[in-house]
Amino acid sequence: MSSDLQAKDRQYLWHPYTQMHDYATRELPCIDRAEGLFLYDRSGKPYYDTISSWWCIVHGHNHPTIMGAIRDQLARLDQVLLAGITHEPAILLAEQLVQRTPPALSKVFYSDNGSTACEIAVKLSVQYWRQNGRPERTKMVGLTRGYHGDTIGTMSLGGVPEFHQAFSGMLFDSYRLPSPYCYRCPDGREQATCNCECLAAYETLLAEHGREIAALIIEPLIQAAGGMIIYPAKYLARIAAMTRARGVHLILDEVATGFGRTGTFFALEQAGVSPDFLCLSKGLTGGVLPMAATLTTDEIYQGFYGEYSAGKTFFHGHTFTGNPLAAAAALGSLRVFAEGETMAGLPAKIEHLRQRLARFADLPWVGEVRQLGLIAALELVKEKAGKVPFAPEERVGWPIYLKGLEEGLLLRPLGNVVYLWLPLSVTMAAIDEISERMWRILADPTNIAGMGR
Numbered sequence: 001m002s003s004d005l006q007a008k009d010r011q012y013l014w015h016p017y018t019q020m021h022d023y024a025t026r027e028l029p030c031i032d033r034a035e036g037l038f039l040y041d042r043s044g045k046p047y048y049d050t051i052s053s054w055w056c057i058v059h060g061h062n063h064p065t066i067m068g069a070i071r072d073q074l075a076r077l078d079q080v081l082l083a084g085i086t087h088e089p090a091i092l093l094a095e096q097l098v099q100r101t102p103p104a105l106s107k108v109f110y111s112d113n114g115s116t117a118c119e120i121a122v123k124l125s126v127q128y129w130r131q132n133g134r135p136e137r138t139k140m141v142g143l144t145r146g147y148h149g150d151t152i153g154t155m156s157l158g159g160v161p162e163f164h165q166a167f168s169g170m171l172f173d174s175y176r177l178p179s180p181y182c183y184r185c186p187d188g189r190e191q192a193t194c195n196c197e198c199l200a201a202y203e204t205l206l207a208e209h210g211r212e213i214a215a216l217i218i219e220p221l222i223q224a225a226g227g228m229i230i231y232p233a234k235y236l237a238r239i240a241a242m243t244r245a246r247g248v249h250l251i252l253d254e255v256a257t258g259f260g261r262t263g264t265f266f267a268l269e270q271a272g273v274s275p276d277f278l279c280l281s282k283g284l285t286g287g288v289l290p291m292a293a294t295l296t297t298d299e300i301y302q303g304f305y306g307e308y309s310a311g312k313t314f315f316h317g318h319t320f321t322g323n324p325l326a327a328a329a330a331l332g333s334l335r336v337f338a339e340g341e342t343m344a345g346l347p348a349k350i351e352h353l354r355q356r357l358a359r360f361a362d363l364p365w366v367g368e369v370r371q372l373g374l375i376a377a378l379e380l381v382k383e384k385a386g387k388v389p390f391a392p393e394e395r396v397g398w399p400i401y402l403k404g405l406e407e408g409l410l411l412r413p414l415g416n417v418v419y420l421w422l423p424l425s426v427t428m429a430a431i432d433e434i435s436e437r438m439w440r441i442l443a444d445p446t447n448i449a450g451m452g453r
Helices: 003-012 064-074 088-100 114-130 161-170 197-212 233-245 298-302 324-339 346-362 397-406 428-442
Strands: 031-035 038-041 046-048 105-111 139-143 175-177 213-218 249-253 277-280 292-297 366-372 375-383 417-421
Touching (some): 088 292, 088 324, 114 277, 175 197, 197 213, 213 233, 346 366, 346 375, 346 428
Parallel strands (some): 139 175, 139 213, 213 249
């Protein structure tokens, strides 16, 4: 970045999830353009976008089909409200989303980011119960280490204290279940042989408070922002069945996991689960434009349907709800899925990534290597046998992030967890190159806090 731009950045910009003091004397990478798997800075240096630009880029950057769909739409209609108005891209996208999700999901409510998609599901659930004879159902259930966004409502359902503890006094009370953190199972059980004993707490909660619970919200198969905690499909199937048995709504937050990330189009497919609400965003448009959708059932929809005087209207909306350009981008992304070999090619890529990462498990500071589809995570530990974590103040991820930039990798560790969230368009050769560059970083003890220094 030029010194002039860097100075303006420091003067005017406040970056998200960033301690700006880190860049008081250090330049931020200034990305000028992108193509495929690469981001290019202003000097022309390429960086592999190994985290899909915060988990949203699906088919690689600047995909011609998506770009073409946006250009075509831009020539016709840029923006129009969706309240009392409709337009073709929103209609056709809703149709395709319903066709690609479980049969019970038949209605689509648009918004513009993952936080709002989840908050809409929560509000719909609570209002549904209030106006359909169960007003006592107002409580929500979330998971420790779960993350559903940064609004007041979604923070109230999340369990990542590093992000949300400063706002604890503003949040509404919700019930919290233990995280299905298999690597750090408090009972010392092995994932392959456990019977999800950690769900006993939910069974007790439902028995004691089930009548007042409106919904459970959960990220299917992986708690992403909570530390890339991958858990078995049997856990999701079991918790969904328990939820159903008590008549509680099930909200699946597939904001991060949807659109092929986990090896199936939606993560819920691996557990055979159908929710009352499905929240989508990030990869919905291929990661190109902001958009979100909350899908629900006809039963929920009918609970709001009636004469205006009945007072059942869902008074919620966003200026850019169903934006035509974003909807066109999403239709373009779905066209790429339909016309290409994106999903068919995933199993071989997933297995290749697994093989390339296997050797990392032998490093003394890698406690666990875990993988779900093209998502992979390496949890770094100070002492392997005891699974002793690095202390937060050791900030183990910071030197790895900096070394990644030197190696042409955009890595952004979550605390002690170094992860990959690869675009589905990644090639075998790119997996080889990315994993080799990561090996050079992580195999060198001088890059690991407290090791070899």
